[in-house]
Amino acid sequence: MADLPEPLPSKPSNLSERVGSIWDRIVPLFAGVVKARDVPSLVDVCRWIDRAERTEARIEDMDPSDKAWTQALTGAAIATDKILALSARFGMTPGDRAKLRDTAAPAQTTPRVKTRPATKFDKAGKPSRTAPKAK
Numbered sequence: 001m002a003d004l005p006e007p008l009p010s011k012p013s014n015l016s017e018r019v020g021s022i023w024d025r026i027v028p029l030f031a032g033v034v035k036a037r038d039v040p041s042l043v044d045v046c047r048w049i050d051r052a053e054r055t056e057a058r059i060e061d062m063d064p065s066d067k068a069w070t071q072a073l074t075g076a077a078i079a080t081d082k083i084l085a086l087s088a089r090f091g092m093t094p095g096d097r098a099k100l101r102d103t104a105a106p107a108q109t110t111p112r113v114k115t116r117p118a119t120k121f122d123k124a125g126k127p128s129r130t131a132p133k134a135k
Helices: 017-030 036-060 067-088 094-099 120-124
Strands: none
Touching: 017 036, 036 067, 067 094
16 A cells, blocks of 8 residues: 655744745645655745745835845845755755655665676685785
């Protein structure tokens, strides 16, 4: 009988309304990957997405010649980097998914290629440590 996939972790009750709605939007994307132990990292992803969205909204209303615009843009870049780094842990992009281990796949126990037949040296085993050294 195959193992059933683990259900999505429950949304923490202490999230703000905005962060909670982001949770509802993105956590289902990680179905089959996330577990209850991943909740702290998932909360971090949601909070960084919230920061990025709020910063983007601020940038839209700012004058690019204003020094605060450059600071906000730097903040948006940092938020984007954090989102990408945290999301990679859950296989958000195809490249990230390729790096994740498939825990359901059985380990391969047989060699992929044919090995050579055993020789008389293989059958004899390792040389004795007490044997005299050749001069």
